[in-house]
Amino acid sequence: MTRYIAQRLLILPFLMVIYSFVIFVIIQAPPGDFLTAYVATLASSGSSISADQIAALRHQYGLDQSFVVQYFLWMQNLFHGDFGLSLEYQRPNADLIGEQLGLTVALALFSFVLTWAIAVPAGIYSATHPRSLIDHTLTVINYVGVATPNFMLALMLMWGAFAYFDINVTGLFSPEFVDAPWSFARVGDLLFHIWLPGLVLGIAGTARLSRIMRANLLDELNKPYVVTARAKGMREWRLVLRYPVRLAFNPLVSTIGWYLPALFSGSLIVATVMNLPNIGPLLLRALINQDMYLAGGILLIYSFLTIVGTLLSDVLLALIDPRIRVES
């Protein structure tokens, strides 16, 4: 087991190098560069910049170098832990990402926990009471949940809260706390605001997860080992939780891997709509302005999360399923 994890960790740097190259190709793919985007922005606001100045800036930022040279410079800096400077903000990318990362992670984890806490019990109830009134109700809610785009849900909730209750549900903080230093009051304010975005981000995942849980458990409930457990004289709810639920859970655990990065990237539109201080809008802006090292840095973090998430779910799966643990 330890060997298996060590092997996987050894591959990680190589995968990251491959990803970094692909990411660099993609962020370089749009025509033009940061400066053409910058000139366009200036032009639209009525000001202009001389060709000489542009050439000077282009040289200063290294944008006049060849693709390969730019890539190797970027990689060289990354190896020293330097994410480079944001061309737009003129600040270190590491700082820009770091400021957003904490809240992004908090929101993602909150939404993740909420998703599982709702989906798993709902799935278990539906499977053990198939075709009951509550099962049908949950089914309808789940279909609506899967089918509604979450930014749409966010808009509806924002409008509803504003129109009928006169409260503003955007952001993660009340206005007085947005720029305040961390304090117990600010944490309390965060906990008060995090519910709605957490729910909006998690609703589709919750619906999908509870449908998978229901289907898996329905399959497992028909297995002979459930009859064996009943024939032993176990209480029904105890045997359901101990045997079939345990087995129905395994396929869910393997989804944690792609769930983690999806929570970060999936929050882009919702975060923009709900004005969340989140990494999503930062990435969007960086891509539009061709602020390539900032975008590249964020995408690298996504890739890293994907690899780590996959490793994490593989390890978890091995921990809970002896069939995988013993063979590997």
Add this chain to the structure above:
Amino acid sequence: MTPLLSVRDLRVSFQLDEGVVRAVDGTSFDVQPGQVLGIVGESGCGKSVTMKAILQLVDRPGQIDTGEISFARPNGEIVDLAKLSPRGATMREIRGGEIALIPQEPMASFSPVHTVGDQIIEAILLHSHRWEQDGRKITRRDARDITVGLFRDVGISMPEQRVDAYSWQLSGGLRQRAMIAMALSCKPRLLIADEPTTAIDVTTQAQVLALLRDLQAKYNTAIIFITHDLGVIAQMASYVVVMYLGKVMEQGPVDAIFHSPKHPYTRALLRSIPSMYGQTRVALPVISGALPHPFNRPPGCPFHPRCPDVMAVCSVGVPRLLPAGDDQLASCFLHHTAAEPV
């Protein structure tokens, strides 16, 4: 002698979208303490459903319609299992503790993610009072020791190591032995073995049957042995019940059933056993016709469309299960004229 278990006119049906399937249709038989009762019949004759009904384990949409399942509990009390709530405390106490089940597929009947020992220890702890002496509580440690002892009893070598094995690490024979150990773990008075040797190879099958016979002699546990294999019945059972389409066709002591079968169905079954001395390259004898579709049961005697001795009355009335010969019962108009009330 009061029977240990007495099934009277048991009816179990499944309400499906396509119609009603009467899987068990008026079955009656007794099991005496310490007796090995063989129930034999083709696939779909209702033998497994009868056993599930005894333990109140019939899955939805199946349900027990009518009938009595009287069971003598260790304290002398007689309970009607058919009237008990499937999830109630009494039923749970009886399941595993007083009536245990040896299922058909030992591989699928153990959870693959728990060790076999873990699953047996759980059963012992559920019915720990059956092992308690002088009011001393059974701990998990004790239950583990009991499990190791049971493994030794059922002939599992290296029992201390095997307790911590997963079912898929054991061979088919060992798995079924572990299952038998689990069934015996709470000293039941009645063991229901539902085709326990169907899923394992012939050599192992012989070993498992020998083991069951030894254990039966040692503990004097009554066994209901369900199978479609008449050879197994001849080895194991002292009394035989022959079922067809949810009804008892014939029942009697094993010698009488094999040497002077009364019902044409029993005779046909016996004729279709392949013989070691038969001619080669000759088609094996079969029962003519096919098993009727469950939604399309024949009127009258359920066997009459396939019966070589069919008479006009057979398609009209349903023959009752009445004495035929010295100590057998048969539901056949060849032996009496009494039909079931319509």
